Amino acid sequence: MGRLDGKVAIVTGSTSGMGRDTAYVFAEEGAKVVVVGRRENRAKEVVETIKENGGEAIYVVADMSKPEDIQNVVDKTMEAFGTIDILFNNAGVVSFKNILDLDYDEYQNVMKINVDAYFLMTKAVAPIMKEKGSGAIINTGSVAGTAAKWGPCVYATSKHAVNGLTKAMARELGPEIRVNGILPGAIQTEMLDSAGGADAMEPMKQMSPLKKLGVGREIGTVALFFASDDSSFITGQLLRVDGGVDC
Numbered sequence: 001m002g003r004l005d006g007k008v009a010i011v012t013g014s015t016s017g018m019g020r021d022t023a024y025v026f027a028e029e030g031a032k033v034v035v036v037g038r039r040e041n042r043a044k045e046v047v048e049t050i051k052e053n054g055g056e057a058i059y060v061v062a063d064m065s066k067p068e069d070i071q072n073v074v075d076k077t078m079e080a081f082g083t084i085d086i087l088f089n090n091a092g093v094v095s096f097k098n099i100l101d102l103d104y105d106e107y108q109n110v111m112k113i114n115v116d117a118y119f120l121m122t123k124a125v126a127p128i129m130k131e132k133g134s135g136a137i138i139n140t141g142s143v144a145g146t147a148a149k150w151g152p153c154v155y156a157t158s159k160h161a162v163n164g165l166t167k168a169m170a171r172e173l174g175p176e177i178r179v180n181g182i183l184p185g186a187i188q189t190e191m192l193d194s195a196g197g198a199d200a201m202e203p204m205k206q207m208s209p210l211k212k213l214g215v216g217r218e219i220g221t222v223a224l225f226f227a228s229d230d231s232s233f234i235t236g237q238l239l240r241v242d243g244g245v246d247c
Contacts, residue, residue, distance in 0.1 A: 022090065026223075033055065038063055097153065140184065185241065
C-alpha cells in the first residue's frame with residue numbers, strides 16, 4: 001500500500017529535475033499525478049513513464065508566469081480527477097545577474113514564476129482543500145533563501161520571499177491544510193547545469209560533510225514525507241536538504 005494511495009497531486013515544474021523525480025516518487029506511492037511544465041514533449045514523456053510503471057497521470061502545459069495558465073492547471077485537474085489533495089509548488093527560474101546588470105523586466109519575470117505563481121496556485125487550490133477538510137502544500141525554496149551568499153540578487157530575493165510565504169500560508173490555511181517548504185542546496189539538475197554544472201558547485205560540495213551533490217529523488221522523498229500523513233503534525237517548517245553546508 002502506497003503512502004499516497006487515492007490522493008491527487010499537482011507538481012509544477014515536473015518535466016525535469018527535482019519536479020520530475022518527485023512526480024515519479026508520488027506516482028510510485030499511489031498518487032494520481034498532474035505533471036505541469038512548459039514543454040509538451042517532456043510532459044508527455046513523464047506521463048508515459050509513470051503509466052509504464054503502473055501509475056496514473058495527466059499533463060497540463062502551462063507558463064507559470066501567466067495567471068490564466070495557472071487557473072487552467074487547476075481546472076484541468078478537477079475535470080480529470082474531481083479533487084486536489086497535494087500541491088507541490090516547484091516551478092522556478094534563475095537569473096545570474098547582479099543588481100547593477102539586472103533590468104526590471106527580468107526581475108519581474110523571476111518574481112512572477114518563483115513567488116507569484118506559488119501564491120496563485122495556492123489561492124486556487126486552497127478552497128478545494130478547505131472544503132474537503134484536508135490538504136498538503138509544499139513549496140520549493142532554496143538555501144539562497146537563507147543567505148545571499150548562495151544566490152544572485154533576484155533569485156535570492158525570490159527564495160527569501162518563498163520562505164515568508166510558506167510560513168504565512170501555514171498560519172492562515174490551517175487547520176485543514178498543512179504547508180511546508182523544502183530548501184534544496186546543490187542538486188544535479190538542468191538549473192544547476194545552467195550555473196556551470198558540477199564543476200561550479202565543487203566549492204559547495206566540499207563545504208558539505210557528505211562531500212557530494214544531491215539528486216532529484218532526494219528532494220522527491222522529502223516532498224513525499226511532507227505530502228503524506230507521516231508529517232501530520234508538521235506545518236510552517238522549512239527543511240534544508242543541502243548536505244549540511246552550513247552545519
